Amino acid sequence: MKxxxxxxxxxxxxxxxRWSGRAYDAARPIERTHLISLLEAARWAPSCYGDQPWRFxxxxxxxxxxxxxxxxxxLAPANQAWGRDAPLLLLVAANTLFQHNGQPNLHAQYDTGAxxxxxxxxxEALGMMAHQVGGFDAEGLRVAAGVPAQFAxxxxxxxxxxxxxxxxxxxxxxxxxxxxxxxELGELFFEGVWARPxx
Numbered sequence: 001m002k003x004x005x006x007x008x009x010x011x012x013x014x015x016x017x018r019w020s021g022r023a024y025d026a027a028r029p030i031e032r033t034h035l036i037s038l039l040e041a042a043r044w045a046p047s048c049y050g051d052q053p054w055r056f057x058x059x060x061x062x063x064x065x066x067x068x069x070x071x072x073x074x075l076a077p078a079n080q081a082w083g084r085d086a087p088l089l090l091l092v093a094a095n096t097l098f099q100h101n102g103q104p105n106l107h108a109q110y111d112t113g114a115x116x117x118x119x120x121x122x123x124e125a126l127g128m129m130a131h132q133v134g135g136f137d138a139e140g141l142r143v144a145a146g147v148p149a150q151f152a153x154x155x156x157x158x159x160x161x162x163x164x165x166x167x168x169x170x171x172x173x174x175x176x177x178x179x180x181x182x183x184e185l186g187e188l189f190f191e192g193v194w195a196r197p198x199x
Contacts, residue, residue: 001162003180014124021129022082023176025163029062029087034126038159041122047111053095054112056119057145061087070144075156076135082172083133086158091141092116093151112154123159130159 001023004016039056047053061068071089072080083089094112098105116132123130138153147153165176186197 001165001176005180005182008185014121018121018124019129019180020131021162021176022131022172023163023165023168024082024085024087024129024158024160026085026087026160028161030060030128030160034128035060035088037126038119038122042115042119045111045115045118047114048105048107049098049100051095051098051100051105051108051111052115053099053105053108054115055093055095055147055151056115057091057093057147059089061089071141071156074137074141074144075133076137079133079135079158081169083131083158085163085168086131086160088159090119090157090159091145091147092154092157093147094154096150096152109152109154116155116157119157119159127161128159129162130157132157 001021002017003019004013005011005019007016035058039058042054042056043052045052045054059068059071068089071091072083075083092112092115094105094108096105096108097103120130120132133156136156141147141156142153165173168176189198190196191198
């Protein structure tokens with residue numbers, strides 16, 4: 001299912017087609033080569049000092065059903081309703097300290113977001129979809145996954161191949177078929193000074 005963004009000027013189709021779908025094909029696992037491609041895309045994101053502060057913990061239902069279930073149970077109930085069909089769940093964390101000097105890395109979360117977006121774009125390029133999730137028990141999953149205290153737990157990402165929305169619940173189907181919306185450019189982008197909308 002494609003839902004390209006409606007833009008004021010053309011953008012690359014990879015960017016236009018990326019969206020956070022919920023109707024996953026539960027019967028289709030992610031091939032190992034595609035899994036590694038997702039991780040390579042994240043690995044090659046830019047970062048301050050080349051520090052690569054991101055860390056991803058992944059649970060692949062195809063070869064670690066128990067681990068996947070543990071991660072799934074930390075999703076908020078609303079996200080469990082559709083996340084149960086995603087074959088891959090990832091936890092995204094950012095190292096709050098620079099590796100080269102142990103000082104606070106104020107850019108870690110920014111850089112980690114770039115790595116996560118790279119992964120999401122690679123998923124789109126491979127015919128998959130990725131849905132980033134903020135609704136989960138971050139501290140519970142930190143403990144369950146053994147994430148050290150110096151890492152900020154940022155998000156989870158569900159990844160898999162899309163399915164026909166009609167094969168899912170009425171709620172998921174309605175959300176999949178809803179029109180994509182964004183704020184107007186002038187609300188988000190300012191020219192020269194704050195709150196002067198780009199013309």
